[in-house]
Amino acid sequence: MKIDQVLTLIHVVEAGSISAASTVLNKSQPAISMTIKRLEETVGITLFNRNGYRLELTEKGQIYYQKCKLIVDQINQLNSYSDSLKRGEEHEVVISIEDSANVDPLLSSLKEVQSSFPNTQFKLHSETQLKSFQRLNKxxxxxxxxxxxPTFAAEGDFESKHVSNLEISFCIHRSLLAQVNVTDANDIDQSVLSKLPQVVPSDFAIDLNKDVLMKPIGRSLLKVNGYQTCVAAIHAQLGWGPIIKNMWSKALTEDFVSFQIEKDSTPICAEIRVVKNRKTILGPAANKIWSMF
Incomplete structure (x- = not known):
């Protein structure tokens, strides 16, 4: 069996007749008929019923045709992949995403990049406690x-771009407040919080002023190593703790109260950024994602 025979079979089936296929392939009808006959001799089955006016695949011929289509599609994909490698496109792009980062902007941009680079596969790794910076350095x-x-710049030779704003506040379930006879959010202060359990992030992968989010105020501490676990713990009424407002606004129902520890303080503001190692040269697909921010 030769690839030319397989391609001829596919063209005959899709064109509907040897006559139509001869026009597409720019070959004579006798040549195409001979190619199909030799293919049948090679595989040992009859591919077409020749009793009627039109050629129709036999039952085995239909199965054989479908397998030929799969093989040709795979060959075309392989040729496309080879061409992409010649153009310098990456085989794979690996992206680290902190679980406290809103992934919507990335996923929106990734959809367009997938269309532009169909031969590049993408790996998205979820990280916690700022381990993404370690992976960038390595x-x-x-x-x-x-x-x-701003202090994160000292952790490596990084280049970064703004993606979105990040506003951190604190949250507590109303049933926990009821345990200390507090019903009004305005009455929440450190003396109240000190009587309740507190959910705090455990150690981060890089140096960080932990008192901002981890100042031990609560009666007891529940340490968690990821933002999603932190949210789940607050939902489960295991304590009060930090939340990211723009990620959890829909979940702030009437059962929860958002507050600041200091009465006149404002929410902790940071950014979500896309970051790369400055010395790493990005390939076309990764660079397209980078350029979208």
């Missing part, structure tokens, strides 16, 4: 979507 990922403070 060059295990090309890009990271992560919360960002």
């Amino acid at each position: 060059e295990e990922v090309q890009l990271a979507f992560t919360p960002w403070l």
Whole structure:
């Protein structure tokens, strides 16, 4: 069996007749008929019923045709992949995403990049406690979507772009407040919070002023190593703790109260940024994602 025979079979089936296929292939009808006959001799089955006016695939011929289509599609994909490698496109782009980062902007941009680079596969790794910076330093990922403070620049030779704003506040379930006879959010202060359990992030992968989010005020501490676990713990009424407002606004129902520890303080503001290692040269697909922010 030769690839030319397989392609001829496919063209005859899709064109509907040998006559139509001869026009598409720019070959004579006898040549096409001979190619099909030799293919049938090679595989040992009759591919077409020749009793009627039109050629129709036999039952086995239909199955054989479908398998030929799969093979040709795979060959076309392989040729396309080879061409993409010649153009310098990446085989794979690995992106690290902190679980406290809103992934919607990334996913929106990734859809367009997938269309432009169909031969590049993408890996999205969820990270916690700012481990994305470690992966960037080790060059295990090309890009990271992560919360960002100016002090993070000292953790490596990074270049970053703004993606969205990040506003951190605190949240508590009303039933916990009821345990200390508090019903009004305006009455929440450190003396109230000190009587209740507190949910705090455990150690981060990089240096960070932990008192901002981890100042031990509560009666007891529940340490968690990821934002999603923190949210789940607050939902489960295991304590009060930090929340990211723009990620959890829909969940702030009438059962929860948002507050600041200090009465006159404002929410903690940071950014979500896309970050890359400055010394890493991005390939076309990764660079397209980078350029979209």
